Amino acid sequence: MAKSKSQFLRRRQRVRTKLAKRRNDRPRLSIHRSNKHIYAQIIDDEKRVTLAAASTQDAALRENSGANIEGAAAVGKLIAERSKAAGVKEVVFDRGGYLYHGRVRALAEAAREGGLEF
Secondary structure, X not given: OHHHHXXXXXXXXXXXXXXXXXXXXXXXXXXXXXXXXXXXXEEEOOOOEEEXXXXXXXXXXXXXXXXXXXXXXXXXHHHHHHHHHHOOOEOEEEOOOOOOOOXXXXXXXXXXXXXXEO
């Protein structure tokens, strides 16, 4: 277990380092995935402020399970709507240490369909 955790942390650090090089003053769309839920935040790192957030624990999405692709896609659509309301159109996608596959990919594609550019 310690080896997989250290590999996750190394992947996350590698992704964040690459994002810092190509940010161009865009906020970061950060993803967190647990066994039961998925969370997304749009963060302005310069001001250290969360501009928009969505998760499967929101009241609008509680009927959908967060542990599946459909729930992740619903969160992607919701974060795209909330980012538009906050005036954000372009973001940098921070997948953390998670592989771009399954729920993470579904969330990203739904956010793109909702109007976010990354």
